[in-house]
Amino acid sequence: MTDTTRSRSSVTMTVNGTEQQLDIDNRVTLLDALREHLKLTGTKKGCDHGQCGACTVMVNGRRVNSCLSLAVMHQGDEVTTVEGLGSPEDLHPMQAAFIEHDGYQCGYCTPGQICSAKSVLEEIRAGIPSHVTRDLANVVMNDDELRERMSGNICRCGAYANILAAMKQVAEETA
Amino acid sequence: MKFDHPATDGPADRQNVLGKPHKRIEGPLKVTGRAPYAYERHDVAPNQLVGYPLGAGIAKGRIVAMDLEAAKAAPGVVDILSTLDMETLPVAATNVAPLFGGDEVRHYHQAIALVIAETFEQARAAAQMIRVEYAETVGRFDMATADTEDADIPNIGDFDTAFAEAEVTSDHTYTTPAQSHAMMEPHASIAQWQGEKLVVWTSNQMINWAKKALVTTLSLDPENVRVDSPYIGGGFGSKLFLRSDAVMAALAAKKVGQAVKVSLPRPFIFNNTTHRSATVQRIRIGMAKDGRIKAISHENLSGTLPGGAGEDATNQTRYFYAGDHRKFLNRIATMDLPESNAMRAPGEASGLMALEIAMDEAAEAAGIDPVRFRIINDTQVDPENPERRFSQRHFIECLERGAAEFGWAPTAPAMRREGRWLVGQGVAGGYRGSPVMPSGARVRLQPDGRLIVETDMTDIGTGSYTVLGQTAAEMLGLSLDKIEVLLGDSAFPVSAGSGGQWGATSSTGGVYAACMALREQISKQIGADADTVDFRDGLVTAGNRTMTLSEIAAGKEIIAEDKMEFGEFRKEAYEVATFASHFVEVAVDAYTGEVRLRRMLAVCDAGRILNPITARSQVIGAMTMGVGAALMEHMELDATRGFFANHDLAGYEVPVHADIPDQEVIFLDTADAASSPLKAKGVGELGLCGVAAAIANAVYNATGVRVRDYPVTLDKVIDRLPMPDAG
Ligand code: FES
Ligand code: FES
Numbered sequence: 001m002t003d004t005t006r007s008r009s010s011v012t013m014t015v016n017g018t019e020q021q022l023d024i025d026n027r028v029t030l031l032d033a034l035r036e037h038l039k040l041t042g043t044k045k046g047c048d049h050g051q052c053g054a055c056t057v058m059v060n061g062r063r064v065n066s067c068l069s070l071a072v073m074h075q076g077d078e079v080t081t082v083e084g085l086g087s088p089e090d091l092h093p094m095q096a097a098f099i100e101h102d103g104y105q106c107g108y109c110t111p112g113q114i115c116s117a118k119s120v121l122e123e124i125r126a127g128i129p130s131h132v133t134r135d136l137a138n139v140v141m142n143d144d145e146l147r148e149r150m151s152g153n154i155c156r157c158g159a160y161a162n163i164l165a166a167m168k169q170v171a172e173e174t175a
Numbered sequence: 176m177k178f179d180h181p182a183t184d185g186p187a188d189r190q191n192v193l194g195k196p197h198k199r200i201e202g203p204l205k206v207t208g209r210a211p212y213a214y215e216r217h218d219v220a221p222n223q224l225v226g227y228p229l230g231a232g233i234a235k236g237r238i239v240a241m242d243l244e245a246a247k248a249a250p251g252v253v254d255i256l257s258t259l260d261m262e263t264l265p266v267a268a269t270n271v272a273p274l275f276g277g278d279e280v281r282h283y284h285q286a287i288a289l290v291i292a293e294t295f296e297q298a299r300a301a302a303q304m305i306r307v308e309y310a311e312t313v314g315r316f317d318m319a320t321a322d323t324e325d326a327d328i329p330n331i332g333d334f335d336t337a338f339a340e341a342e343v344t345s346d347h348t349y350t351t352p353a354q355s356h357a358m359m360e361p362h363a364s365i366a367q368w369q370g371e372k373l374v375v376w377t378s379n380q381m382i383n384w385a386k387k388a389l390v391t392t393l394s395l396d397p398e399n400v401r402v403d404s405p406y407i408g409g410g411f412g413s414k415l416f417l418r419s420d421a422v423m424a425a426l427a428a429k430k431v432g433q434a435v436k437v438s439l440p441r442p443f444i445f446n447n448t449t450h451r452s453a454t455v456q457r458i459r460i461g462m463a464k465d466g467r468i469k470a471i472s473h474e475n476l477s478g479t480l481p482g483g484a485g486e487d488a489t490n491q492t493r494y495f496y497a498g499d500h501r502k503f504l505n506r507i508a509t510m511d512l513p514e515s516n517a518m519r520a521p522g523e524a525s526g527l528m529a530l531e532i533a534m535d536e537a538a539e540a541a542g543i544d545p546v547r548f549r550i551i552n553d554t555q556v557d558p559e560n561p562e563r564r565f566s567q568r569h570f571i572e573c574l575e576r577g578a579a580e581f582g583w584a585p586t587a588p589a590m591r592r593e594g595r596w597l598v599g600q601g602v603a604g605g606y607r608g609s610p611v612m613p614s615g616a617r618v619r620l621q622p623d624g625r626l627i628v629e630t631d632m633t634d635i636g637t638g639s640y641t642v643l644g645q646t647a648a649e650m651l652g653l654s655l656d657k658i659e660v661l662l663g664d665s666a667f668p669v670s671a672g673s674g675g676q677w678g679a680t681s682s683t684g685g686v687y688a689a690c691m692a693l694r695e696q697i698s699k700q701i702g703a704d705a706d707t708v709d710f711r712d713g714l715v716t717a718g719n720r721t722m723t724l725s726e727i728a729a730g731k732e733i734i735a736e737d738k739m740e741f742g743e744f745r746k747e748a749y750e751v752a753t754f755a756s757h758f759v760e761v762a763v764d765a766y767t768g769e770v771r772l773r774r775m776l777a778v779c780d781a782g783r784i785l786n787p788i789t790a791r792s793q794v795i796g797a798m799t800m801g802v803g804a805a806l807m808e809h810m811e812l813d814a815t816r817g818f819f820a821n822h823d824l825a826g827y828e829v830p831v832h833a834d835i836p837d838q839e840v841i842f843l844d845t846a847d848a849a850s851s852p853l854k855a856k857g858v859g860e861l862g863l864c865g866v867a868a869a870i871a872n873a874v875y876n877a878t879g880v881r882v883r884d885y886p887v888t889l890d891k892v893i894d895r896l897p898m899p900d901a902g
Contacts, residue, residue: 007250025294027300028294028296036295039217041208041211042207044360046441047441047823047824049441052441054359082206083207088204099198099199102788102792105409105637106409106410106636107408110205111206146832147835150831150832151832151833153831154359154831155799156356157796158795158796160832160835161795162792
């Protein structure tokens with residue numbers, strides 16, 4: 001924080017397992033830090049206002065809309081993006097399931113859907129309730145839960161039914 | 176190559192690769208974030224600056240002055256492109272509103288400036304510092320009072336008399352609101368000049384239209400323009416035409432002598448770009464007692480900026496149902512709203528939203544089940560010209576199969592209750608033409624036996640990469656993994672592009688033509704007659720000789736290029752169209768009026784299905800968009816200021832996961848030889864046609880409340896809901 005105008009800051013975070021030190025404008029969102037500074041363009045910008053979910057990444061194991069937080073807020077955090085989940089040669093099971101069930105069309109919402117989908121399964125297993133949970137003491141994996149929890153990720157191509165199928169497959173495989 | 180008579184059996188009919196459920200070949204890139212979309216191409220040009228746009232704050236008038244001083248002095252700002260720098264730029268044939276230049280404001284959020292800065296944050300901050308002084312004039316924002324022009328549509332018989340004499344009639348007016356494409360990837364472009372040569376990396380459905388429009392708009396030589404768009408994050412019509420992002424990026428890059436990238440901010444898109452016009456539709460149906468339609472009339476009103484076509488919602492009614500006396504009127508109101516233009520299934524999507532409620536109401540008036548009512552009013556010929564037949568029409572089968580699979584058994588309205596839920600079923604028909612466009616491709620057989628396909632065709636999520644790969648594989652007897660498909664570059668042969676559900680039908684025809692040319696060339700090279708050569712399993716067999724494709728191309732790659740042109744016979748002799756039935760079940764909360772979908776089924780008659788996976792995805796995606804049209808999508812017009820007020824993804828609601836129930840799709844898989852060499856037809860828009868009406872009809876069946884003004888929101892039903900059962 002040597003900049004006299006204090007408009008820039010230095011922040012260190014771990015992204016997909018690699019430590020990254022960034023000296024950036026305080027206004028840069030985590031999303032743009034990834035896309036523009038680290039050139040990790042797998043994470044998408046659909047709205048930049050927390051309305052679509054295309055920018056979903058995991059921070060310290062929890063999903064967030066990366067457009068809604070500033071990069072400088074993530075000192076010491078661990079960020080995982082879709083690139084960190086897997087590669088074309090070594091797909092994450094959720095990525096493989098999306099291909100298998102055609103859980104996409106244009107592909108633009110897809111990285112966000114995949115990050116959310118992976119997190120949703122973990123959230124349910126961790127017993128974190130949602131708006132549709134009937135018994136707060138017993139959070140179960142069912143279609144309603146999956147649909148509800150995925151509803152922050154818009155897919156205008158309308159692949160929802162296939163995304164659900166992909167998630168169910170992964171949920172079963174990892175049950 | 177010319178498609179000038181119905182297809183006979185050929186290599187594409189083998190269906191070893193085509194017609195098979197192949198997963199998307201670009202899938203691994205998409206699911207791992209490696210597919211490069213327009214704004215992400217850091218590698219294509221060095222030192223990319225960022226442009227951030229400013230839109231007009233009035234809907235109509237003139238810019239008197241623009242104070243750029245503060246913005247220019249802001250940190251990181253390199254330069255500012257102002258609309259006052261130049262005259263209004265020429266308008267390309269495919270555009271309605273000018274995209275940039277001049278002091279005249281024709282619609283709200285017209286692009287009037289672009290701040291070019293080192294970073295996005297700097298450009299965005301500086302854009303807010305621009306002060307604009309306007310001289311505002313009165314705009315035409317009310318469709319009901321705007322001047323209209325009538326489009327010419329032939330009337331058949333004597334509708335007025337026949338309707339007056341009809342034993343049963345139905346006469347209602349329906350409205351559909353303005354809708355936004357709301358594709359997930361914003362419009363974005365990176366532009367770079369090298370001397371006179373311009374390259375634009377962008378997100379566009381129609382590469383050749385984009386290129387031509389750039390040539391016109393910026394007064395360039397076509398030789399000097401390249402457009403590249405390999406991945407497109409959804410279009411639905413919004414990216415059919417050149418838009419302000421590409422124009423401003425090109426102008427800005429020229430101005431600063433450096434590459435510039437521009438992404439339209441989401442809240443800017445709704446009023447800066449295009450939308451589907453609102454409509455007002457009156458439909459009259461006169462029937463005999465037995466339910467046979469004698470007279471049908473569809474009148475439509477929609478709006479557009481001067482020079483546009485609006486939304487002709489009457490089109491499908493001309494062809495969909497029988498009836499001797501037919502009258503149509505398409506009125507186009509001249510307005511000063513943002514540009515209305517094509518959105519997925521332009522015309523039909525809105526038209527069927529109304530027509531298929533009207534059919535439900537007419538069936539009820541005649542006392543006939545709505546499935547049966549549609550069946551008895553089916554026509555196998557063009558009702559305007561009975562000499563012309565539908566090349567194929569299996570609409571009755573769509574309805575019968577759908578009713579059986581769905582378990583079609585609606586009760587009388589508001590008679591089925593499950594606790595707090597009022598449950599109902601609804602049906603609608605779907606109709607969409609299956610047009611074609613000329614389409615070219617180049618194929619390059621590599622020495623290692625792989626085949627590269629090059630065409631400026633685009634994949635907007637439609638599955639083009641995969642179906643074009645399947646086409647080439649089928650034609651050359653290769654497996655799909657031996658095919659590499661390269662798309663979206665204007666350096667490649669001009670294709671049909673993606674629009675009007677003509678993409679797959681036309682562009683597979685183009686690849687077919689190029690592959691036929693390659694087969695010819697290979698045959699010549701091995702001294703054989705092309706008609707007798709067999710291509711199978713990577714092998715070429717001529718008489719008793721068998722060679723591998725890699726042996727034949729061993730010396731150097733073999734290149735062939737051709738284009739498919741579709742002959743007039745297709746239009747003259749036939750009406751080539753696609754058909755569907757949609758069945759839905761809804762539950763309406765008896766206390767709140769909230770509508771929840773329970774299940775949806777579409778049965779599609781859309782020619783031969785090239786890939787059942789990608790075709791199904793097109794249809795479920797369209798059904799999902801139909802849910803939006805039925806229940807939530809509505810651009811809210813501020814009729815005083817002349818703009819759409821809910822201009823972001825929080826205000827303009829589209830369906831999310833929780834809105835979408837189980838969806839089932841059945842393809843009749845009806846190879847149509849009159850349509851294309853692959854006997855295929857469009858499917859991407861058909862899936863949307865009729866869905867919204869099926870839902871509105873189901874809400875009526877559940878509640879007894881008929882809503883004729885979309886979207887069917889709870890405020891429109893709540894005061895008329897029947898009392899729920901105590902249990
Ligand atoms: S880009 Fe972050 S929610 Fe849309
Ligand atoms: S795949 Fe296109 S928006 Fe989801």
